[in-house]
Amino acid sequence: MNSLIYAAGLGLIVTSLSCLPGCGSISPTRENSAAASVRFSDVTAQAGIHFEHNSGAEGKKWLPETLGPGCAFFDADGDGWLDILIVNGRNWSDKNRHTTAALYRNKHDGTFEDITKGSGLDFEAYSLGVAIGDYDNDGRDDVYITALEGDRLFHNEGGGHFRDVTAVAGIHNANFATSAAWLDYDNDGKLDLFVANYVQWTPQADLWCSMDGTTKSYCTPESYKGTSSRLYRNIGNGQFADVTETAGLGDPNGKSLGVAAFDYDGDGWTDLFVANDTQPNKLYHNLKNGRFEEVGLAAGVAFGEDGVARAAMGVDAADYDRSGRPHLLVGNFSNQMLSLYHNEGHGLFLDEAPKSEVGRASLLKLTFGLFFFDYDLDGFADILTANGHLDPEIEHIQPKVRYRQTPLLLRNRGGRSFEEIANAFTTPMVGRGMAYGDYDRDGDLDVLIATNNGPAFLYRNDGGNTNHWLTVKLEGTRSNRDGIGAVVRVNSPGGAQWQAVHSGSSYCSSSQLQLTFGLGPDDKASSIEVDWPGGERETLRDVHAGQNLLIRQP
Numbered sequence: 001m002n003s004l005i006y007a008a009g010l011g012l013i014v015t016s017l018s019c020l021p022g023c024g025s026i027s028p029t030r031e032n033s034a035a036a037s038v039r040f041s042d043v044t045a046q047a048g049i050h051f052e053h054n055s056g057a058e059g060k061k062w063l064p065e066t067l068g069p070g071c072a073f074f075d076a077d078g079d080g081w082l083d084i085l086i087v088n089g090r091n092w093s094d095k096n097r098h099t100t101a102a103l104y105r106n107k108h109d110g111t112f113e114d115i116t117k118g119s120g121l122d123f124e125a126y127s128l129g130v131a132i133g134d135y136d137n138d139g140r141d142d143v144y145i146t147a148l149e150g151d152r153l154f155h156n157e158g159g160g161h162f163r164d165v166t167a168v169a170g171i172h173n174a175n176f177a178t179s180a181a182w183l184d185y186d187n188d189g190k191l192d193l194f195v196a197n198y199v200q201w202t203p204q205a206d207l208w209c210s211m212d213g214t215t216k217s218y219c220t221p222e223s224y225k226g227t228s229s230r231l232y233r234n235i236g237n238g239q240f241a242d243v244t245e246t247a248g249l250g251d252p253n254g255k256s257l258g259v260a261a262f263d264y265d266g267d268g269w270t271d272l273f274v275a276n277d278t279q280p281n282k283l284y285h286n287l288k289n290g291r292f293e294e295v296g297l298a299a300g301v302a303f304g305e306d307g308v309a310r311a312a313m314g315v316d317a318a319d320y321d322r323s324g325r326p327h328l329l330v331g332n333f334s335n336q337m338l339s340l341y342h343n344e345g346h347g348l349f350l351d352e353a354p355k356s357e358v359g360r361a362s363l364l365k366l367t368f369g370l371f372f373f374d375y376d377l378d379g380f381a382d383i384l385t386a387n388g389h390l391d392p393e394i395e396h397i398q399p400k401v402r403y404r405q406t407p408l409l410l411r412n413r414g415g416r417s418f419e420e421i422a423n424a425f426t427t428p429m430v431g432r433g434m435a436y437g438d439y440d441r442d443g444d445l446d447v448l449i450a451t452n453n454g455p456a457f458l459y460r461n462d463g464g465n466t467n468h469w470l471t472v473k474l475e476g477t478r479s480n481r482d483g484i485g486a487v488v489r490v491n492s493p494g495g496a497q498w499q500a501v502h503s504g505s506s507y508c509s510s511s512q513l514q515l516t517f518g519l520g521p522d523d524k525a526s527s528i529e530v531d532w533p534g535g536e537r538e539t540l541r542d543v544h545a546g547q548n549l550l551i552r553q554p
Helices: 031-036 357-362
Strands: 003-007 012-019 039-042 071-074 083-086 102-106 112-114 127-133 142-147 152-158 161-164 177-183 192-197 230-236 239-242 256-262 271-276 282-286 292-294 315-318 327-330 339-345 348-351 367-373 382-387 408-412 418-420 431-437 446-451 456-462 468-475 487-492 495-500 515-520 524-531 537-544 547-552
Touching: 071 127, 071 431, 071 446, 083 446, 127 192, 142 177, 142 192, 192 256, 192 271, 271 315, 315 367, 327 367, 357 408, 357 418, 382 431, 468 487, 468 524, 487 515, 495 515, 515 524, 524 547, 537 547
Parallel strands: 127 177, 177 256, 256 315, 367 431, 468 547
Antiparallel strands: 003 012, 012 547, 039 456, 071 083, 083 102, 102 112, 127 142, 142 152, 152 161, 177 192, 192 230, 230 239, 256 271, 271 282, 282 292, 315 327, 327 339, 339 348, 367 382, 382 408, 408 418, 431 446, 446 456, 468 515, 487 495, 487 524, 524 537
């Protein structure tokens, strides 16, 4: 089904991209039975994904070897189907082995074609993270890749081809960068860029550390000095200006691995949460004048429950209990558990993990990639984490902690209670970057996981789920083209829910930018409201389920 729907009096154009057979009909279902029928199938091989990460490990135990790669779901060639990008490391000294990122084109039949060669993304570097966003508003999503040798910005030329525009864009970040996120922090309609930087490390300055006093092990970040992350303001014409210091984001002690761009106080201006490894996390409140104020300690997100800075890595933000406020999820080291910071309003967060199944289930996990996503389409955000330790010898030191760990799926039982879904994922791995996206366009969210010095895994969301859904993709005009920062509210008989379009989150990875709303047994939404960056609101009425909607800003 293809149609154009005009909302009377608004000038709003909605394109219904697809309506699957049976959409609009009522399928009675029970919440528990629908969730129980969902399974994640490892379809990596049959989908044609043949990626192996190269950490460069040669026995020297250099710090970057522990961090692993990020990955992304995005439409690289503009055909409306999600493609896959996985970044890669390289060898330190072996000149005979060459590894690059891998770009896979979606063939629309559940399989992918490797189109890396000649794409422009086939360069060799020790890369870590990837962020996706249309920084010049030309309708094609561009790619930012963090790397030890210096980050790179690639302009999407169309058809799966990319051009390195780092130098002409004025971006010069040669730090140890990890995660990155696109955001419009000044609401001027152009995407800006935040880059999380880790520590001051070079091969020449590598330190000797040991867990047993005899053999070298990987050093913890306490051994190295921190470094400030960077904020680049989009000044137009494809160029950026480093405004880190004037924006109040300079933090020379930062050791940042994750970033979430979200509006925690609902004032229409994007704030930033930065996850720091063994340093206090930072929460930057947007002051609406080009500057930010750091409020992490007062907000209760700087430290763990014991008042000690944790080894924070991945991060995401979402309203998991339909309270109307976005909450924070942070991945930490083994024996630290996840942080689940509930936004109480008035600038205060409380960690609910220690008293819940979230804390108990994640205690022995070392979590990098993570996110909120509604895997069973019941309308409540669930949790998935990618886990794996840093050192292969950890099991000899801590017998209960494994080097390879299985992903952890926590199902939202409807509000502030989660339950672990045992055996949802059974393959132990050294999980790092992770992203979600509906690559087969069947309405539910699939999962891509990148591992350290190992393969990538593509998991298809399968299993007779009878819950209804809607996806919403935004196209800004006065706002940025991707609609990043916009909030979409969906109302149905089952209740009200909302999501914000955002880049970044997880660890070093980018999930799809279109929003997926689970409607449970509801066969339509009574209304869909879009709050664009800058304050405009548009409303649709009586929208049938089972559709991929494209909403253009009038």
